[in-house]
Amino acid sequence: MSVSATSLTPPSLPLIVQRGREDYQHTFDAMRAFTDARDQNTPDELWLVEHPPVFTLGLGADRSHVLAAHDIPLIQTDRGGEVTYHGPGQVVIYLLIDLRRSHSKGKLFAREFVQRIEQALIETLEAYNLPGVRKAGAPGIYLSEQAPQQEWRGAKIAALGLKIRGNGCTYHGLSLNVAMDLQPFSWINPCGYAGLATVDMKTLGVSVALPEAQLALAHRLQHLLTAA
Template sequence: MIVKSLGRVEYLPTLEAMRAFTAARHADTPDELWLCEHPPTFTQGIAGKPEHLLLPGDIPVVPTERGGQVTYHGPGQVTAYPLIDLRRQGIFVKEYVFRLETALIQVLDSYGVTGLRVASAPGIYVRPADPGGHAALTGPTDPNRLFDGLAKIAALGIKVSRHCTYHGLALNVAMDLEPFQRINPCGYQGLETTSLDKIGVFTDWPTAAGRLAERLSAQFEVSTP
């Protein structure tokens, strides 16, 4: 996998570049991983409901073809776009999402933080009151209490075209979280969001991006005969 660090780039031109790369690639095109940081931007998934966009204010809203509802990108967040041929990997979308989440959990673990999956709610969550704790989720039966004691630290939103992926994932490292209050993050009213610095982990963007690139590359390494 070819890893490219794009720095801070506008969202829409990056989206257009992903679309162009995916449309032009062929069976022998190497997979790529783009790492970047965006200026403040809300992005809406293809089935996104307008009621989840509460008060966007001066932050632009960009409609996209990815899955999921509305989310926020901004400075202090590592956004990663894996451009991967799933057919060459020999996997389907469910396995792809599982591997993305696994990479995020491994990165968090490297910082002493326990990342958690929540059934039917893609992304990775932490316990702000006990970031390093290892207690299993109890799985509340009340859907209105699904996120009790949890905060979302990483979001996923993907698109697959001709077995090839684009869009990706975002890990909150050291962010102003206020814009998340202007939306129902990922379509969940009242869902708390957090970032590494808010739970006592202080790192810089290049370090976090490097760890994420390493773990994603390992998840999608293709062995050759």
């Protein structure tokens, strides 16, 4: 595991922690342990992970949205949202952030925190000439209706699910589909939406190594989470 260090005095950039490929349950347990143990001096971290195939359920998720698990593990979590899929070829970044800390414009509130995460995803996709957009009431990032790939307009390319504890500390995070086997998404109703198309960057004609995409997104998060 390697860590890129920065100053520990807020509003320093969150540390980037490369965790490699790791079973979801192990990472989930580690996130909660980190959050339990942290104090006001603990630096924020961004954990970069790639998971073996796994379906995860949010706190209020309806298990009927899992249409056929096909022997892929199904894990109940404490994040928000419905069911989603993680697997090889997907960027997963967990945000272990203390929102009470002073950033350049004061502490972040939950809505602005989510907006900044979404913006990081949009700007990362934009750097690869992919038009990502938000959808009202549907967390995540989708391919714009103006995208040149007509058959993939409106498809979901990134997901978002967070846990914010009462003390303002966060965990869980986001996923960006880079070069995946997309079939498992057809075995669920992604994020609770029946028939929602899910796409990755490779299908849209963008070939990028997973480590490059991980760092590109992590650096955008670092910037936007500490920006004015």
